[in-house]
Amino acid sequence: MADQSTVSLARRLWRDYLVRYWPRLALALAGMAVYSGANAAIAFGVEWVFAGLSGAGDDPAPLGRVASFGPLAIVGLGLVYAGALYAISRLNAGAALSALRDIQNDMFDKMTALDFAQLRGEVSGQFMARFTNDITVLRETLNRLANGVRDALTFAGLCIAMLWFDAILFAIVIVIYAIVGVFVARIGKMLRGASRKAQEQAGDLTALIGESVSGARMVKTYQIEPLERARASDAFDERMVVLKKMAYARALNEPVIFIAGSAAVAVIIGVVAWRISSGATTFSEFTGFMTALLLLSQPARGLGTLNAVMQEGFGAFERMLSLIDAQPTIKNAEGAFDLPPGPGAIRFDNVSFSYGDASKAVEGVTLDISAGQMVALVGASGAGKSTLMNLLPRLYEPASGRIFIDGEDITQVTLRSLRARMALVSQEAVLFNMSALENIAFGRPGASRAEIIQAAENAAANDFIAQLPNAYDTVLGEGGATLSGGQRQRIALARAFLKDAPILLLDEATSALDAESEAKIQDALKRLTAGRTTLVIAHRLSTVKDADMIVVMDNGRIIETGTHDELVENGGAYARQAALQLV
Structure with missing residues (x-):
């Protein structure tokens, strides 16, 4: 089948499998909104505490009120954060695993429906790899996709908080992260092709190992163990090259995001002194902004690595669809009828x-x-x-x-x-x-x-x-x-x-x-x-x-x-x- 775009594969995954479990996913989305709100509230809470401690701001809270309610607010937000996180993880895992089970059923149904010639035309290891290795890769992608939605909501909530505290500083942060997004997209595109190759190699390896086990009697009798080891070693080396390429590409993601965060902090420190001296912002507002920016690093890293994992997963899903969408060439003719009972001439x-x-x-x-x-x-x-x-x-x-x-x-x-x-x-x-x-x-x-x-x-x-x-x-x-x-x-x-x-x-x-x-x-x-x-x-x-x-x-x-x-x-x-x- 022809290569499909990430958008079309995502649409197919949702339409054919995930939408069946929309009630769970809707509850998970509500939990994500609570989770992202708790993150943003932490930044506002820190700003409120610092305003009270410093006596700055338009309506600083008395120190007694800060001492009484500050710790309770932090602990309360932490409990909301943790509860929402557990609910999100449980609901998403249930929906993802159910969808993967449905995909496996569809693949097996189609595999048993294909013609004898079609089944013999592909090594058995490629079929088995779809049910094992490819499913594992897609499971990781679905988990990360759910986390990606959570991270996106959290990112948006923290961006709103930063925009509230200081629009100019927020604009600086967005420009830096937008530039980084271009590099992350290129890494993901490369990973998509490498992932497809890795899944094919997994199928070939499964077939090779299966042949060695099933043919053990012949291998030992003819003493061709060295030949089998050489075949396996070549296959392992070829797979290592592809996996290294993928690992090295993935390794770039977080450092690039980290550099972006460091650059944002460096520029902000330079700008904020001028902003405070001109009275455009206060120290407590800056503290709230920096808290939001630091909290932003986690969802930003998650979103940065999400593209890489998503491309690998959709590469695996594309291979599964090549089986699910395959059509048997031998099937019932239009208007076919049951063969009447007879003696068998x-x-x-x-x-x-x-x-x-x-x-x-x-x-x-x-x-x-x-x-x-x-x-x-x-x-x-x-x-x-x-x-x-x-x-x-x-x-x-x-x-x-x-x-x-x-x-x-x-x-x-x-x-x-x-x-x-x-x-x-x-x-x-x-x-x-x-x-x-x-x-x-x-x-x-x-x-x-x-x-x-x-x-x-x-x-x-x-x-x-x-x-x-x-x-x-x-x-x-x-x-x-x-x-x-x-x-x-x-x-x-x-x-x-x-x-x-x-x-x-x-x-x-x-x-x-x-x-x-x-x-x-x-x-x-x-x-x-x-x-x-x-x-x-x-x-x-x-x-x-x-x-x-x-x-x-x-x-x-x-x-x-x-x-x-x-x-x-x-x-x-x-x-x-x-x-x-x-x-």
Whole structure:
């Protein structure tokens, strides 16, 4: 997405997220008004005390009254100041954290809605960085924005006090701070670009570390630890350069504000002597003015650093919006209808697809699969088998041609109803860090415990699940880390049994298993495939030789079809492969 201005990003943040919590923010704003008023009152209180002590001014207070009410007034103002500060912080934090939660929900909703190709087009670390690093940066910005409003009100209140005490001295202060504002704005502009780069680097680092952890077995076996350390070191160095640039820029803010304050004080001291000698001001008024000026330094520093933090936060928010605003390219057609119930007959009609390069992953495929048939797709890696299977649930969209299920064009039916008709079991069983019961229940949310256990029994998974520490309530760990490969695959099969869909997609479901696990799963697969339209991808021909039809693919095209016996008798590509495997 194109770079957006700070104003447009701030408007979007308010309109889409913060405005939902306007009652809290309105109360916080009222607290800020009380807080800024207390600050200004301190300056007037100091002027009143000094006027009384010096006997100067138009109506100096008697010393007794100063001694009695002066300390009480200061303590009272301090209590008001502290109470308002606590209320502001609590109300702002609640609104900011609620808004951040809403942003995370929107990002996750959009991430799950994006197409398979869109998700694969960006490394997972970039997605994770948006939910972690970017959210942290924006949280700091929201906190500082709230403080910025408070500081702005306080700044305005103190400016009114200084203007009341001496308009000429106030004009000097404003001119000095206006000049400083130009430099602060330039620093903020530079930080915006650096912040965006830093967030991208955070995503790349997350991906790199994730690869090293998930690939630890390969890293250690091939002894490539030095290579991984070098990759990480280069990434850390690159990130350090950007973070240093940001840190050095931020470091300029407060010194610049401090110099401005020092210059203001220096000029004022020079001017005030002439003002007092000419009778234009009094010492007590000067004391009140200086108190206000000294109190002004804190909100001035806050406002000076706010721009830097705001630019970093809006850089992060811009990255979040790039996900929130992303639109899936595969979605329901206008007037899409639910796929009517049917037995699951499939037709590929002259289907072609490519991943964006010149070569086609699937080209001119026409294939009829009768309801209840088991059809095996075989061929070398890259022949187009997985691509053809992925086109069926519309994970990708064909460049040309059409696909029908029970006579209905799948682009005209709702994605929800289309995918409800299919169950997938892949080579790598996908399990979540949840209980065995919950992992199986994904097949049909809302299924009863009895139905889930029955599905596990059908998948030959009940026996080992019952032996787990908490049986079906045992948390399986990330990716099912506590289970063997065969056990993970049987959980995935149980999920497919529970879904009970008429179309079954099996993508190398037994290729990575030992002989004993494969035997158990093959028995379960016979029960699962009975009466269902089944599309199978397999490299081991022994697992598919009993299929109703075998489809041989090469370079995205179908080159042979038939039963095992027919293809062996033909003496083509399948027969040559069978001669190597089936001895």
